[in-house]
Amino acid sequence: MRVQVQEHAFDPGSELGGFHAGRTDAGALVSFSGIVRSDDQAPIALLEIEHYPGMTEKAIRGIATEAVERWQLMDCLVIHRFGRLKPGDHIMMVATLAKHRAEAFEAAEFLMDYLKSRAPFWKREHSASGKLWVASRDKDEATMERWVRQEAGEADCG
Amino acid sequence: MKQVNVKYFAWVRERIGKSSERVETNAETVRQLVVELGEREPRYELAFSDLASLRVAVNHVLADFDSRLENGAEIAFFPPMTGG
Numbered sequence: 001m002r003v004q005v006q007e008h009a010f011d012p013g014s015e016l017g018g019f020h021a022g023r024t025d026a027g028a029l030v031s032f033s034g035i036v037r038s039d040d041q042a043p044i045a046l047l048e049i050e051h052y053p054g055m056t057e058k059a060i061r062g063i064a065t066e067a068v069e070r071w072q073l074m075d076c077l078v079i080h081r082f083g084r085l086k087p088g089d090h091i092m093m094v095a096t097l098a099k100h101r102a103e104a105f106e107a108a109e110f111l112m113d114y115l116k117s118r119a120p121f122w123k124r125e126h127s128a129s130g131k132l133w134v135a136s137r138d139k140d141e142a143t144m145e146r147w148v149r150q151e152a153g154e155a156d157c158g
Numbered sequence: 159m160k161q162v163n164v165k166y167f168a169w170v171r172e173r174i175g176k177s178s179e180r181v182e183t184n185a186e187t188v189r190q191l192v193v194e195l196g197e198r199e200p201r202y203e204l205a206f207s208d209l210a211s212l213r214v215a216v217n218h219v220l221a222d223f224d225s226r227l228e229n230g231a232e233i234a235f236f237p238p239m240t241g242g
């Protein structure tokens with residue numbers, strides 16, 4: 001398991017290169033990378049990401065450990081940047097390695113949902129009209145709740 | 159009297175005008191601390207005016223406003239997170 005919270009850029013291709021090296025028991029590798037998006041109608045000059053040093057890495061490490069246990073992952077990678085990014089830059093990536101694809105996909109989605117609404121990052125867009133904190137979407141927090149409910153449901157059945 | 163380390167992030171930090179401070183308080187819970195700070199100065203009151211739009215972490219773990227306040231704790235206030 002590898003968790004990196006960093007200011008400098010990364011290359012998802014080379015990060016994935018050695019991800020499953022030396023393993024022959026894994027049948028599925030899922031990866032997702034988020035990219036800074038600009039809008040042609042309202043272009044942004046840069047995206048500033050603030051985070052909570054001291055909490056961020058600990059929180060992500062905790063959730064990655066949970067993902068590994070819950071989906072029996074063979075490995076998992078999370079990289080998230082902070083600082084000033086330009087449109088087209090990679091903001092973050094997750095990768096999961098599992099025996100089968102269902103577990104790898106589901107665990108990657110779980111990690112993505114978590115990073116969206118529970119990891120202490122805050123985005124601010126800089127554009128011609130000034131600086132604006134990006135508002136959270138209710139949908140993102142609600143999406144995370146489905147994982148909690150699912151877990152509670154499983155406990156009820158047990 | 160207990161002492162807690164309080165941190166602010168994103169627009170909460172901007173409204174209050176600082177990123178962290180040591181606070182002496184008699185508050186038993188995070189919610190009481192919010193009320194105490196709000197009574198100090200209008201900028202705190204403004205930053206804390208809508209608790210539904212705020213999140214809190216106690217000792218680096220997401221918590222709720224009824225969490226107990228322990229001496230030496232690190233309490234952080236911030237808007238809903240927007241990572242990913």
